Amino acid sequence: MTAKTHTISDLAREFGVTTRTIRFYEEKGLIHPLREGQKRLYSNADRVRIKLILRGKRIGMTLRECVEFIDMYDPEHNNAEQLQSLIDDVKSRRERLLQQKRDIDDMLSGLDEVQGLCEESLARSHRKKLAHT
Amino acid sequence: MTAKTHTISDLAREFGVTTRTIRFYEEKGLIHPLREGQKRLYSNADRVRIKLILRGKRIGMTLRECVEFIDMYDPEHNNAEQLQSLIDDVKSRRERLLQQKRDIDDMLSGLDEVQGLCEESLARSHRKKLAHT
DNA sequence: TTTAACGTTTACGTTAACGTAAACTTGGGC
C-alpha cells in the first residue's frame, strides 16, 4: 500500500487557499512536505496540519499560535517539568477558548434580536401594503 | 442627572489597552467621543462600543467587521430592500459564528485528550518513583 | 515541436493594527 500524496494545487483547491499560502506556511516551518525532484509532495499528515492551521485561523489564532497548538499533540515532553508546563498551557488555552465561546454566544443572541426586529418590521410593512389595496 | 463620562486613560486601564489603541479606533471612525476643549470625553455609549470592538477582536474579527457587526444594531434600514439585505447579513454572520463554535469545540476536545495523556504520564512516573524507594 | 498547464525560486509590494518617539499644551499641587 503506497501512501497517497497530494500536489500543492490539490490542497489549494481543497482548502480554498492559494498555492502561495501553502508555500508560505512551509517557509514559516509549519509544514514539511517531501520532495520529488523539485516538486513538493504532500502526505496526508501534511494535509491534516494545514486543515488544523486553517481551523485555528478561523477563530483568530496567529500562525505561531496555530503551531503551538498543534505541537501540543506530539510528545516532546520528556520530564515532569515539561509535562507540567504543558498542562498549564492546556489550562490557559482552554480558558481562552471558553471565553471565545461566550463571546460567540453573546453575538448570536444579538443576531437573534436583530433578526427579530427585521422580520417584525417586514411583517408590518407587508400588512400596510395589503391594507392599501 | 449628568451623564457620566470617562477619560481616555480610564478606559485604557479598564480594557487593558493603550490610549494609542483608543485614539486609533477613533481615527478609523469606530468611535466618536465628545470634546471638552482638546480633551476627549467618552460617554457610556462609547465605552460599550469599545467593549464590543474588543469582543469582536477576540474571535478574530477585523476592525471593519467589528463596525459592520455593531452597526447591524442601529436602524439605517429604511426600505424593504435594505431590510432584506440586513437579514441576509445576519444569516451569513450566524453561520460563520456557528462554524467558529464547532472549531472551538473540536479544539476543546483536543485539549481534553492532551490533558488526559499528560496526567496519565505524570501518574506513571509518580508510581515509578514510589517503587524505586 | 510548440504550447499549455503546472511546478519552482526570488523578491518586492500591501494591508491591518497598532508601537514608538518627538514636540506641544494644560490644569492642579507645592
Added chain:
DNA sequence: GCCCAAGTTTACGTTAACGTAAACGTTAAA
C-alpha cells in the same frame, strides 16, 4: 512661578500574512 502628570497632534516604524510579478524548468497533449 514652576513642575509634573495627563492630555494632544504628527509622523515614521513594525509585524503578520500573504499578494503579485518576473523568470525559469518539466511534461503531456495537439
